[in-house]
Amino acid sequence: MIQPFTSDPLQWVAEDGRPIRELPARFTPEVLRDLYREMVRAREFDKKLVTLLRQGRTTFYAQASGMEATQLGLARSIRAGHDWVWPYYRDHALALALGVPMLDLVSQCLGTNSDLCRGRQMPHHFGVARFNFVSISSSIASQVPPAAGSAMAQKYLGTDEITVCTFGDGATSEGDWHAGMNMAGAAGAPCLFVCENNQWAISTNLRAQTASESIHIKAKAYGMPGYYVDGNDIVAVIEVLSHVAEEVRAGKGPALVECLTYRIGSHSNADADAEKNYRTREEVNAWVARDPIVRVERLLEHLGAPVSAEERADLISAAHREVDEAVLKAEASGQPDWRILFEDVYADLPVHLREQAAFLRAEQEGGQA
Amino acid sequence: MTATQSKPPSTGSAGETRTLTLIQAINEAMQEELARDERVVVFGEDVGARGGVFLATAGLQEQFGKKRVFDTPLSEASIVGAAVGMAVRGLRPIAEIQFADYMGPGFDQIISQAAKIRYRSGGQFTAPLVIRTPSGGGVKGGHHHSQSPESYFTHTPGLKVVMPSTPYDAKGLLKSAVRGGDPVIYFEPKRLYRAAKGEVPTQDYTVELGKGAVRREGSDLTIIGYGGVMPDAEKAAQALATEGVQAEVIDLRSLVPWDRDLVLTSVAKTGRAVLVSEAPRISNFMGEVAYVIQEQLFDQLLAPVMQVAGFDTPYPYVQDKVYLPGANRIAAACVRALNY
Numbered sequence: 113m114i115q116p117f118t119s120d121p122l123q124w125v126a127e128d129g130r131p132i133r134e135l136p137a138r139f140t141p142e143v144l145r146d147l148y149r150e151m152v153r154a155r156e157f158d159k160k161l162v163t164l165l166r167q168g169r170t171t172f173y174a175q176a177s178g179m180e181a182t183q184l185g186l187a188r189s190i191r192a193g194h195d196w197v198w199p200y201y202r203d204h205a206l207a208l209a210l211g212v213p214m215l216d217l218v219s220q221c222l223g224t225n226s227d228l229c230r231g232r233q234m235p236h237h238f239g240v241a242r243f244n245f246v247s248i249s250s251s252i253a254s255q256v257p258p259a260a261g262s263a264m265a266q267k268y269l270g271t272d273e274i275t276v277c278t279f280g281d282g283a284t285s286e287g288d289w290h291a292g293m294n295m296a297g298a299a300g301a302p303c304l305f306v307c308e309n310n311q312w313a314i315s316t317n318l319r320a321q322t323a324s325e326s327i328h329i330k331a332k333a334y335g336m337p338g339y340y341v342d343g344n345d346i347v348a349v350i351e352v353l354s355h356v357a358e359e360v361r362a363g364k365g366p367a368l369v370e371c372l373t374y375r376i377g378s379h380s381n382a383d384a385d386a387e388k389n390y391r392t393r394e395e396v397n398a399w400v401a402r403d404p405i406v407r408v409e410r411l412l413e414h415l416g417a418p419v420s421a422e423e424r425a426d427l428i429s430a431a432h433r434e435v436d437e438a439v440l441k442a443e444a445s446g447q448p449d450w451r452i453l454f455e456d457v458y459a460d461l462p463v464h465l466r467e468q469a470a471f472l473r474a475e476q477e478g479g480q481a
Numbered sequence: 482m483t484a485t486q487s488k489p490p491s492t493g494s495a496g497e498t499r500t501l502t503l504i505q506a507i508n509e510a511m512q513e514e515l516a517r518d519e520r521v522v523v524f525g526e527d528v529g530a531r532g533g534v535f536l537a538t539a540g541l542q543e544q545f546g547k548k549r550v551f552d553t554p555l556s557e558a559s560i561v562g563a564a565v566g567m568a569v570r571g572l573r574p575i576a577e578i579q580f581a582d583y584m585g586p587g588f589d590q591i592i593s594q595a596a597k598i599r600y601r602s603g604g605q606f607t608a609p610l611v612i613r614t615p616s617g618g619g620v621k622g623g624h625h626h627s628q629s630p631e632s633y634f635t636h637t638p639g640l641k642v643v644m645p646s647t648p649y650d651a652k653g654l655l656k657s658a659v660r661g662g663d664p665v666i667y668f669e670p671k672r673l674y675r676a677a678k679g680e681v682p683t684q685d686y687t688v689e690l691g692k693g694a695v696r697r698e699g700s701d702l703t704i705i706g707y708g709g710v711m712p713d714a715e716k717a718a719q720a721l722a723t724e725g726v727q728a729e730v731i732d733l734r735s736l737v738p739w740d741r742d743l744v745l746t747s748v749a750k751t752g753r754a755v756l757v758s759e760a761p762r763i764s765n766f767m768g769e770v771a772y773v774i775q776e777q778l779f780d781q782l783l784a785p786v787m788q789v790a791g792f793d794t795p796y797p798y799v800q801d802k803v804y805l806p807g808a809n810r811i812a813a814a815c816v817r818a819l820n821y
Contacts, residue, residue, distance in 0.1 A: 196570070198566075227603070228602075228603055228605060229601060229602055229603040229605070230603035230604075232600055232601055232603065233601045233602075237601070239601065239602040239603075239605055239606060240605070241602070241605035241606060246569065246598075246602075246606055247598055247601050247602035247605065247606050249593045249594055249597065249598075249601070250593075251589055251593040251594075254562070254589055254590060254593045254594055255594075256562070257558055257559050257561070257562020257563055257565070257566070257590055258562045258563070258565040258566035258569065258590070258594055259566060260559065260562065260563055260566060261562055261563030261564060261565060261566020261567045261568075261569075261570075261574075262566035262567070262569060262570050263566070264563055264566065264567060265566060265567040265570035265571070265572050266570065268522065268548065268567075268572065269570070269571075269572075275566075287558060287586065288558050288562065288589065288590070291554075291556045291558040291559040291562065291586075292558075292559065292562060294554055294556065294559065295553065295554055295556065295559035295562070295563055298553075298554050299563075455604070456599050456600045456602075456603060456604040457599070457600055457638050457639055458599075458639070458641070458662070458663050459599075459607070459609070459661065459662025459663050460662070462691060462737070462738035463691070463738060463741060463742075464738060464741075
């Protein structure tokens, strides 16, 4: 039933919330409600962090509103904390769904002492070792060849993790994307490549990005299956990705899954007024109507287990409280001082860095260099 | 201050040595590291059955199998990127880039991933790996098989950069690089692959990264170089000796970190420094060495710090002997320093 290289995205639930094919038994109303809650949590995280950005308490943020089903669905399709994830910079809903505490994400965005990355990376570039969630480079698609290497190491070591590599549609134009896909294909490495196709790379539309009719068909050139799924349909995302993830785990080589979704918000604070500059209000409205959260609400309603207005309001305020508490806790930990400059450049501290650290200590704290 | 030995120390019966070429020493280092540690893997273009275009990996696939020594697609970004991914997962990759001139497609993987993953993750993820690559001129390779791109990498914090010129150092530095905790760019001066011969111990040893070596002791001036220029630097010193000038010759061996104590101690003694490399002069790594010498020893210098480098042109095919700083040009710079 789940076939690669389809011309249309695989879908289980129509936009009006009606299943268009038999709903798998595992999607009970309770399970769907849990997925709904997790998506609302990610959506509200987005809103709260944009507020923090506007308040100047963080300096960069990349919204993922509209993409929650893709990221949550991926998290629910792999083994959290066991499989390795080489993410891109818009994956906070994925991180949250994998179980990364909100405090870790907020701390990274604020660059506080509670930040696992020690305040060295620009905001929204997470890295959490205990979830095998690898630190993100802003350099687009640069995670793809290392993800291939990570999967090659897994094959070498003979363990049963898979490596997951995510990226946006723009990344598929980069040389490193092709290099990494080709390497994984040639090595038969257990890597699950997931394209979160939100159709916009900052202000460049997918149609200007590539003349290819889709992204998933590019998999064919690398000797791997390419799947196409409605990324706003949480049931479809989990059905397809969990199937493909286990194929990859079973040793059938790498695979690519293209999740068709949409970035409702702007790219970042760099283009806060997207609709004014490069896309139409009509286009955005059309995708708002396909909101992944609304679709689950409608599905639950169809199944006779509707979400009440009160329940929704409670979920939203609980998410806001969770963010507020994380922000307070992160800010209370304070800001790292000048010492973070020199640690972790190398495994040891070479003589030139010892000298520079002494200079900076004298400048910052007074006394002799 | 005792200079690090350029020849193996005499350690009695345990100090058995034999003569190897530079490339044999590199091959032996990989062979021994593969045997020592199962996490070590060797890969790159044509490194398997072919043994590499210069035969640096000859026999390794035969001995250790295709799982541990393997050919990759023709893609430097894939090779470096895969090394990063493997290193993060606990392997100890030794990746070969066929010529340093082709590091371009792998450049972003080196500077954005390998060099920064430890720092940007707060030490949660690290990428200890070695990228071996033949560099420098002198083999009639034109400008796409002869360049010396080390300064691009010395300019990137997070990378260690080394370039041996003797078989002893080649083996010892490569072993240190494989066993260390950082990404190391290991440049191999390709014109010395078979020209440089020397004594190499049969037993295990390492050469510490960041330590230079005194090749010749002298009191009148200090010639400082690394890599392919070292034989010419020593020839220049010999020529000067026939004129009664005693030049000290230092081989940096490591560029990042580099042995400031060794260099400053020598130049404090001689008062004159001649810096030799074959990379183009603008933004040449030796500019950093010159800076530190003048900053630390300004009052003790008897002449300006001289620099002999490649010209700021692409590497020429026909006139490559003219391009490279030979013994005569090095000696002439020494005379300028002496007559200042």
